[in-house]
Amino acid sequence: MAITQQLARIPAEYLASCRQSAGESLDGNPHWDPSSADILDLDWAPTLLERICELGGLDDVHLNALRQSTAGDTAIDLGFLNTHPHAIGPFGSAPTALSAAQVARVSELLWQIDFPALLAALPTDETEAASLIGDGADRIVGGLRKYLLGHFNALRDFYRDASQRHLLLVLWWD
Template identity: 75%
Template sequence: MAVTQQLARIPAEYLAACRQAASESPDRDSHWNPPSEDVLDLDWAPALLERVCEPAGLDDVHRDALRQATQGATSIDVGFLNTQPHAIAPFGPAPTALSAVEVARVAELLGQIDLRAILATLPTDETAAVSLIGDGAEGIAGGPRKYLLEHFDALREFYRDASQRHLLLVLWWD
């Protein structure tokens, strides 16, 4: 099974309940199980999205927002989610999270990114475009443009919905 980027939008109360369950459980089980409709699998898109935005000249503010959207922040302690034997990220970096305020800021900035325009800056030759994007882009079925656009649109919509619902996000690789 491949390790892919996962995001979950959850209420702060749910995270608090999971933290409490982990602290009270003899085996540190947090009972982490967000509803499937509030989980997004970004596959391997995060690094590819970041790489395609760099040569296109996306400004630092929006690149940082994209990076935060896929890497999270350290303002919320979610270390209890990384405790064995119930770790949610046993194969990747420790889980991170964004507060509802951070989610709203990221959602606003993601909404300002025109990924179609960024993808239009790629060379028209698919081999040259794949070479520019880098490692992993060559094996994408349907081509990197379609893949990146679908994943970015899903990420932007996921954040928009989380922002409207005042939810926080937890991010991990699984």
């Protein structure tokens, strides 16, 4: 099974409840179970999205916002979500999060990125474009640009909804 990037948009109160459950449970079970409607599976697109932005010459402010949107931040302690046997991302690095304020800022910056223009800067030949991108882009089935644009739009929309609802985001690899 492939390891993929997962994001969950949740209220701060839900995270506090999970932290409390983990603290009170004999086996550290946080009872982590966000709604499936509030989870985004980015597959293994984050590295490819970042590479497109680098190749297209995206400025540092927007590139860093994209990186933060898929890497999160370690300011919020999520150690309780990374404890065996209830770890939410046992195959990757420890889960990270973004506060509601960080989500709002990242969302704003993601919506300023002209991703179709960045894709247009790639060579028109799919094989050549995939070779330039690297990181397994040559294994994408169904169209490289379609895959990347679909995942970028999903990420941007996910952040916009989280921002509008004043939610924080938890990120992990599973």
